Amino acid sequence: MLYYFHQLFGINLFYYISVRAGISFFIAFGLTLFLLPRYIAWARARKANQPINKYVPAHELKQATPTMGGAIFVFAAVIATLFTAKLHNLYVLGGLLTLVGFAAVGLKDDLGKVLSGDNLQGLTAKAKMGRLIAVATLVSLLLVYGAGFSTEFYIPFYKKPLFDMGIFAVPFWVLVMIATSNAVNLTDGLDGLATVPSVIALGTLGAILYVTGHAIFSRYLFWPYIPGVGEVTIVAAALAGGLLGFLWYNCYPAEIFMGDTGSLSVGAFLAYLAILGKSEILLILIGIIFVIETVSVILQVGSWKIRQKRIFLMAPIHHHFEMKNWPENKIIVRFWMIAFIANLVALITLKIR
Numbered sequence: 001m002l003y004y005f006h007q008l009f010g011i012n013l014f015y016y017i018s019v020r021a022g023i024s025f026f027i028a029f030g031l032t033l034f035l036l037p038r039y040i041a042w043a044r045a046r047k048a049n050q051p052i053n054k055y056v057p058a059h060e061l062k063q064a065t066p067t068m069g070g071a072i073f074v075f076a077a078v079i080a081t082l083f084t085a086k087l088h089n090l091y092v093l094g095g096l097l098t099l100v101g102f103a104a105v106g107l108k109d110d111l112g113k114v115l116s117g118d119n120l121q122g123l124t125a126k127a128k129m130g131r132l133i134a135v136a137t138l139v140s141l142l143l144v145y146g147a148g149f150s151t152e153f154y155i156p157f158y159k160k161p162l163f164d165m166g167i168f169a170v171p172f173w174v175l176v177m178i179a180t181s182n183a184v185n186l187t188d189g190l191d192g193l194a195t196v197p198s199v200i201a202l203g204t205l206g207a208i209l210y211v212t213g214h215a216i217f218s219r220y221l222f223w224p225y226i227p228g229v230g231e232v233t234i235v236a237a238a239l240a241g242g243l244l245g246f247l248w249y250n251c252y253p254a255e256i257f258m259g260d261t262g263s264l265s266v267g268a269f270l271a272y273l274a275i276l277g278k279s280e281i282l283l284i285l286i287g288i289i290f291v292i293e294t295v296s297v298i299l300q301v302g303s304w305k306i307r308q309k310r311i312f313l314m315a316p317i318h319h320h321f322e323m324k325n326w327p328e329n330k331i332i333v334r335f336w337m338i339a340f341i342a343n344l345v346a347l348i349t350l351k352i353r
Helices: 002-009 017-045 057-062 070-084 090-116 125-146 166-187 195-212 215-220 229-250 259-276 288-307 317-323 328-348
Strands: none
Touching: 017 070, 017 195, 017 229, 070 090, 070 229, 070 259, 090 125, 090 166, 090 229, 090 259, 125 166, 125 259, 166 259, 166 288, 195 215, 195 229, 195 259, 195 328, 229 259, 288 317, 288 328, 317 328
């Protein structure tokens, strides 16, 4: 909406992506702070609580904590985007579709768990995966056939594309979105553990996307220039604002959990940003905490199936440290530090090409 004020009334300030991104951040942040206390009170009254994994004794006190808080910050991010972004930009529409589509799947899964009171009674694995793949495929097809998005494949430290994926870009992007959404979902097991690394990753990917959509900056950094994608920086800023507002109530000890509604949508959107910024491989570094958590589960399951032995006391790895009696807030802050350092390294790679 603000962009169209620029067109209609000649308000040049609203032409700039950086200005509208800042406004979208504060709109989503303020809206989340306003809505969350009301949602928490409503959820507590209706016992919309997160079913807790009882294998971790320290989590028993969290039984009464409401879930599905992700619906609030996703809603706030969408409203902020509608108010500030170019709504005729297909990349923006793809970002909104990613957020809302994955949040809808997560919401259905969360509702099943809450209504049954059992963490295993949401969507079946097959039904959940099928819905996620359907949304990811729709977004990928929109990029290729709707926006005419480049299917060239890039890697860090090399300024030219390795090859053109062609139609194989669609299954590759679907894989990236599914993997990242589930990685964030696995990480969301401690208060604020997934929230801050997500905000940091949004900042990094937002910067990369701004460079990708800027003719001068992209040429200076030998980065691929893709007109129009810089506008999605506004959506990234809105989601970051919503997540920071959510963190106000999600930090230790948490008053609200994001649930699958939030974790799946955040993970998928991070993947979407990486795809637009030609940073699918760099996403491994940007989302290093999510990668570590996922790899710990893969190693644990693989080791048990092959050797009938566990590598960790419990997986994902944050539970391993809990079982070693690390205080929860110490685990959380140390993981945040790792995420921050990894993202600094990722930003440095922009110059080394």
